[in-house]
Amino acid sequence: MTTASPSVVVFGSLHYDIMVHGPARPRKGETVTGDRWHPKCGGKGGNQAVSAAKTGIRTSMIGAVADDEFGRALAENLCRNSVDHRFVKIVDGVGSGMSVAIFDSEGDYGAVIVSGSNLTLGQSDVSGAAELFTGNGVLVLQNEVLEHANVSAARAMKSAGGRVILNAAPARPLSAELAKLVDIIVVNAIEAEQFADVAVVDTLRGALNAAKLLAEKFPVAVVTAGGDGVACATNQGEEFSIEPIKVELVSTHGAGDEFTGVLAAELAKGAVIEEALQAANLAAAKLVSLGG
Structure with missing residues (x-):
């Protein structure tokens, strides 16, 4: 059965992130x-x-958090941003997902993720949210x-009868x-190297070559x-290729998620x-120039 309006359903991770800024990311x-x-x-x-x-767009989240401060903050954030979070469950015996991201002076970062409650998602969560899966829906x-x-x-x-987008990250x-x-399938250059089995993707031409190889396995x-x-x-x-939008970089954190959403x-x-890709590219460019 198809609902009256199109929608986006996101099935996946919720993390409470601690963002640390310094001159450089530490070596071992x-x-x-x-x-x-x-x-x-x-x-x-x-x-x-x-x-x-x-x-x-009407957007719903299917996910999992713990009954802790991080979980409450994550649920409140979804509510504040008009995301339907009725199907974000609260689990016992494990903490909410979290991460620590370390940014260097150029705005690039590395992160450590602790998945926690996110690893409890499964078939029962899909069945419980059956009303969200519709013919004019897009699942992320x-x-x-x-x-x-x-x-x-x-x-x-x-x-x-809906469509499925996989942001295959981490690879x-x-x-x-x-x-x-x-x-x-949506991947960045590093992920494309792994999925397309190519040595290096460091140019737009290289990205297109990787996309063509991946298109042998996926519709788009x-x-x-x-x-x-x-x-x-x-x-x-x-x-086709879309040229970059020149901006003054503040931070790359979240750019891929902005693009995919x-x-x-x-x-x-x-x-x-x-x-759709033109709009996503513009949104990601604005995000990195504002620093998220």
Whole structure:
């Protein structure tokens, strides 16, 4: 059964992020003196849901948090950003997901993630949120929950006639079962090197080559190449690149999630893939120039 309006459903991770800023990221055994820190509600799933909702599309989150301060903050953040969080469950015996991200003076970062409650997601959560899976829905998945959970969600959306976007980050091997359920795969340059089995993706031309290789396995493949732009290829032989938007970089944190969330929203609204990618690219450029 199809609902009256298009929607985005995000199935996946919620993390409470601790953001630390310093002159450089520490090497092994090194202590670096930072200059500031602040908390931020995140997780790839949570970020993508908020980014989609900001476009005005009806957006729902299926996730898991613990009954702790981090979990309450994550739920409140979704509510504050107009994300339907009725299907974000509260679990016992494990903490909410969290991460620590360390930023250097150039705005790049490295992070450590503790998945916590996110690893409890599974078939029962998909079944409990059955009303969200509709023929005009777009489901967004990431690799911060267990593979079998993603398969369950993807199967439900495909059975309803909707579309599935997989932001395959962090990179890990994908099962054949999940791969066949994915309509659009979104990866960055580093992830593209692993999934497309190419040595280096460090130019827009290289990103397009990787996208073409990935399009042999997925209907649509999108490779984001940071400051070099975005490349896309389809299994129907269509291919194109989008040039980067020049901005003054403040921070790259969350850019990929902003891109994916806006991409899903625009597709749900009826945009064709190139139009949706243009909008997503612009949104990510604005985010990195504002520092999230």
